Amino acid sequence: MNGRRDAIVVGAGIVGICCARYLQREGFSVTAVTRDPPGEACSAGNSGGFGVSLIAPVATPGILSRIPSLWLDPRKPLAIEVSLLPRLLPWFARFVSTSTPARYRAASRARASLCERVFEALEPLLQDAGAESLVRPRGMMFVYDSEESLAAARPVHDVARAHGVPLEELDAESVRNREPALGARARCGVVSPTTRHTTNPRRLVQMLAADFRRRGGRVVEAEVRAVEGGERPRVVLAEESIAAQRIVVAAGVWSGSLVRHFGLRVLLAAERGYHLMAPGDGVRLTAPVTLSDRNVVITPMENGIRVTGMAEFARVDSPPNVGRARRMLAQAEDYVPGLDLSGAKWWMGPRPSTPDSLPIIGPCPGEPRVLLAFGHGHMGLAFAAITGRLVASLAVGRPPDVDLAPFAPARFTRGIAPA
Numbered sequence: 053m054n055g056r057r058d059a060i061v062v063g064a065g066i067v068g069i070c071c072a073r074y075l076q077r078e079g080f081s082v083t084a085v086t087r088d089p090p091g092e093a094c095s096a097g098n099s100g101g102f103g104v105s106l107i108a109p110v111a112t113p114g115i116l117s118r119i120p121s122l123w124l125d126p127r128k129p130l131a132i133e134v135s136l137l138p139r140l141l142p143w144f145a146r147f148v149s150t151s152t153p154a155r156y157r158a159a160s161r162a163r164a165s166l167c168e169r170v171f172e173a174l175e176p177l178l179q180d181a182g183a184e185s186l187v188r189p190r191g192m193m194f195v196y197d198s199e200e201s202l203a204a205a206r207p208v209h210d211v212a213r214a215h216g217v218p219l220e221e222l223d224a225e226s227v228r229n230r231e232p233a234l235g236a237r238a239r240c241g242v243v244s245p246t247t248r249h250t251t252n253p254r255r256l257v258q259m260l261a262a263d264f265r266r267r268g269g270r271v272v273e274a275e276v277r278a279v280e281g282g283e284r285p286r287v288v289l290a291e292e293s294i295a296a297q298r299i300v301v302a303a304g305v306w307s308g309s310l311v312r313h314f315g316l317r318v319l320l321a322a323e324r325g326y327h328l329m330a331p332g333d334g335v336r337l338t339a340p341v342t343l344s345d346r347n348v349v350i351t352p353m354e355n356g357i358r359v360t361g362m363a364e365f366a367r368v369d370s371p372p373n374v375g376r377a378r379r380m381l382a383q384a385e386d387y388v389p390g391l392d393l394s395g396a397k398w399w400m401g402p403r404p405s406t407p408d409s410l411p412i413i414g415p416c417p418g419e420p421r422v423l424l425a426f427g428h429g430h431m432g433l434a435f436a437a438i439t440g441r442l443v444a445s446l447a448v449g450r451p452p453d454v455d456l457a458p459f460a461p462a463r464f465t466r467g468i469a470p471a
């Protein structure tokens with residue numbers, strides 16, 4: 053590439069901003085175009101976990117037999133908007149088909165290749181932004197109601213161990229020694245010492261975005277109507293269009309519609325999650341705790357205690373089901389005596405989820421100058437910085453240090469990828 057390099061990133065969630073920063077580090081002049089202010093979409097309200105022990109994909113072998121019980125569970129950890137079912141069928145078919153042992157192993161390997169690089173990619177961005185104190189190296193704990201449920205989860209933890217992730221099992225006493233705020237319901241646990249968490253995911257994106265601007269990056273708050281390919285690709289806004297040498301589509305769950313006219317039909321679902329945020333007066337937690345039997349995560353944040361959960365497959369703009377989410381998330385009170393969620397503020401955000409639990413990272417088929425970086429599902433916070441680094445490698449034509457084949461955008465258009 054000759055002369056000044058320039059790039060446009062569509063989206064300023066955690067993934068878009070990390071792509072923008074890594075492109076900037078490669079010497080690109082970067083414009084981020086975003087409908088919402090940086091960090092205000094899905095990236096605002098997550099659980100804050102850099103979950104480097106979450107190597108196994110969601111579609112574990114045998115998942116098919118567990119879906120009905122999750123769906124029919126009166127506590128509703130899984131909800132599906134029924135009128136959307138016909139459109140979701142291909143997604144669920146692919147989800148189930150990736151749960152064979154061989155595909156499960158392949159997806160675990162691919163996730164491990166990102167998990168291994170989470171912090172080496174994140175740290176330079178935190179340092180540049182002076183945001184190191186927003187990420188705490190305190191580990192996280194999965195707790196279980198019984199030895200039986202821990203035993204049922206052990207195969208998933210064993211996948212992480214097989215990839216070199218340290219995990220330590222704890223009895224009831226050790227669980228409470230680690231987190232004295234937990235009550236008697238948590239009978240045993242597993243600690244992931246290498247997991248870190250941010251105490252404010254929204255502020256983290258805002259600080260990275262401020263650093264991006266300070267270094268000459270431009271943030272344009274506008275809706276991208278279309279992305280056009282070619283020698284010098286462009287984004288079309290309401291009144292103008294802007295061209296650059298490279299365009300990165302990092303628009304979270306909204307990305308699919310921006311690339312459809314390239315003939316790319318990605319399987320991307322809005323898997324909506326909720327949080328309740330309570331002041332948490334008097335409740336002291338040192339690190340995130342996952343209530344594994346309830347599919348709920350509790351995280352100590354800088355402005356209170358955040359309780360997150362729900363996998364609600366719905367239209368991105370359907371009205372939120374706040375009552376259901378409150379009932380589901382209030383289960384956290386059973387585990388943390390003293391936690392009062394009655395007046396807690398709620399939030400809902402759409403995880404951009406692929407059926408194989410792998411993000412889409414790579415050039416758009418047939419449009420080598422349009423790079424795709426979306427579909428990070430439950431791992432967008434954790435995988436954002438390494439995604440940014442990989443995208444920047446692709447943008448300058450340097451071979452990326454991760455095998456990108458499992459993340460290739462075309463895997464959904466070619467039918468089911470071989471394991």
Ligand SMILES: Cc1cc2nc3c(=O)[nH]c(=O)nc-3n(C[C@H](O)[C@H](O)[C@H](O)COP(=O)(O)OP(=O)(O)OC[C@H]3O[C@@H](n4cnc5c(N)ncnc54)[C@H](O)[C@@H]3O)c2cc1C
Nearest residue numbers: 063064065087088094095099101276304325431432433434
């Ligand atoms: C309850 C919950 C808990 C979670 N917990 C964790 C966790 O602990 N760890 C973890 O790693 N992940 C977690 N996640 C997932 C994580 O939050 C997401 O994967 C991540 O935020 C996705 O980031 P993104 O940048 O791709 O999308 P978003 O944050 O949604 O950003 C999309 C951006 O694209 C812009 N955009 C969209 N369409 C257009 C358009 N047409 N024109 C211009 N701009 C556009 C938006 O304005 C926005 O700026 C959680 C998610 C939820 C809901």
